[in-house]
Amino acid sequence: MSKLWAIAVITYKEGIRNRALYGISILAVLLLAANQLICSMILRDVGKVSVDLSLSAVAFAGLLVVLFVGINLMAKDLDRKTIYMVLSRPVSRAQYLVGKFIGLALIICVSMSLLGACAAASIFLTKLNYPNFFDRFAWSGIFTSMVFSTLMLLLLAALSFLFASFASNSFVTLVLTIATYLIGQVTGDVKALVEAPAVVGIQVSAITTALVKTAYYAFPNLALFDLKIQAAHGLPVTGSYILWTVCYWCFYLVMALTLATLIFRKREFP
C-alpha cells in the first residue's frame, strides 16, 4: 500500500510540475473571462448561457489535462524507457499502474476543483451583473455537473492507461484516447438514430444496427456524464440516474484498470 501511495505522490508531483497545466489554466481563465463578454449579448437567458460557457470551459480544459498531461505521465515513461528504473525496484507492475492512475486521478481532481472554482466565480460575477435573469438557477446542479464531468475524465484517463498498456508509443495512445472520447460522446445518439431511422428519413441495414449496438456496449457511454444542460436550466436530475451512472462508472473504471493491468503484466519491454 505504501508503495502504491509513493508512486501516486511522485506521479502527482511530476504532473503538477508539467508546464502544460499552466497553459491549460490560462486558457480556462480566458474562456471564463469571455463569459462576461458573451453574456452581455444575450437577450434573456443570460443565466443559462453563463452556466453553459463556464461548464463547457471547465470540461474542455479538463479534457486537455487528460489528453496532454495524463497520457504523458504513463506513456512517456514507456517512451523514454524510464520505466526500467521503476520496475527494477521491488514494485509490481500492477502496483506501478494503479499507483500511476491514483496520481493522475489526484491531478485531475485538483485541476477540476481549481477550474470549478474559477467557473463558479465567473457565474457569480454574471449573476451579480444580471440578477434578474437567473430565475431557475441552482448551485447544486452546477456542482453535480462538475462532479460528473470529473468522473468522465477519470474514466477516460483509465482508458488511456488501458491503451498505453499495449500501444507501442504515446502518440498511438493519444489517438486511441481521442477516438474513444469521440465515440463515447456520440454512441448513445447514434444508437437512438439507428433504432428509429424513420425519424430522420434514413435507411439502416441490419448489420449496421448490430454493429452500432455492439459498439454501444463495448465503448464507454461518456454522454451519460454530461449534465450541463440540466445544470444550465435547473432541471431535475433523479436519484436513480445518479445512482446508476455512478455504478456504471465504477464497473467500467475497474474493468478498464483490470484489463490494463493484465495486459501490462504480460508486456515485454525491449
Next chain:
Amino acid sequence: MKQWRMVGLLLIITLSGQSLSLIRADRAKELLPLAVGKSYSLPSQVLKLSALEFDGLLSDVIFLRTLSFYGKTFERKERPRVQESELDWIYDSLSAASDLDPYFLDPYYFANSSLAWEGNRVNEAMILLEKGAQYREWDWLLPFFAGFNAYYFLHDNSKAAKLLEEAARRPGGSPLLATLSARLSYESNQTESAVLFLQEMLLRATDDYSRREYGQRLTALQHILDLDKAVAEFTRRVGRAPTSLNALVDLGIIRELPREPYGGGYYLDTETGTVRSSTDFGKKAATSNFWEVLK
C-alpha cells in the same frame, strides 16, 4: 539601435498589413456564395452528433451567429431589409439552436421578434414558440407570445384564448392574461385588446429592439383607438361618418392628427369606416405611399 528600428518598422508594417487585409477579406467573404445568412444550415441531428458534450455551447454559438447576422441587416438601406431566403436561414438556424438545447429561451424569444414581427413569418414563429412552450413548462412568456400572434397576426381568437389560458395557469403569469383570454372568447374591440396585450409585452421586454418595436406599435394602436373614438364622436354630432380625418380637426374634436411612429400617417378607410396606418405599421415604405393615400 538600427536593428531595433528595423524590427519595429517590420512589426508596424505586418500589423497594419494584416489588419487591412483582414478587413478586405471580411468584406470579400460576404460576397461569397456561402456567406452567413444564405448558407445551408446543418440538420440538427448532425449538429447534435458533432457537438459532442457541448450541445448547449453550440446552441449558444448558433444563436449568437444568427443574432449578429440579423443585427447587421439594420445597416442595409433596401426594403424589405431582410430577404426571404435569409428569413428561411434564420428560421433554420433558430430551429437548430432550439433542437440542440430545447430549453434555451433566447432562440424562441428572438424568433418571435424577428420572424413574426419583422419578417411576416408568423407560422414559423408559432412553430418555435409552441415548441418552446412545450419544453419550458414553467415559463408563461412563450404561450403568451404565441397567444398574441394567434390573435393579432393570425386572427385566430379561439387559439389565442387557449394559449393565453395556458399562460395564465403558469407561475408568474400576470392576472391580466385571464381577463384578456376572456375578452378574446367573445368578439370585442380588437384594437383595445391589442393595446392591453402590448402594454403587458412592453412591460416584459428586456432588450431595446423589442421595446422599440412594441412601443411603436403600442403608440400607433393607441392613436388609432383615440381616432376611432373621435370618428364615433363625429358621427354622433354630425349624423354621418367623416370623409377624412382632417374633418375631425376641423370640427375641433381633436386638436391635430397624431404623428404615426413609423414615419407615415393615419387615414380613414372610407369603405370600412376604420382608421388605418398608411405604412401598415412600418411594413410599407413611409413617405411616398402616405402622400398617395392622402390624394
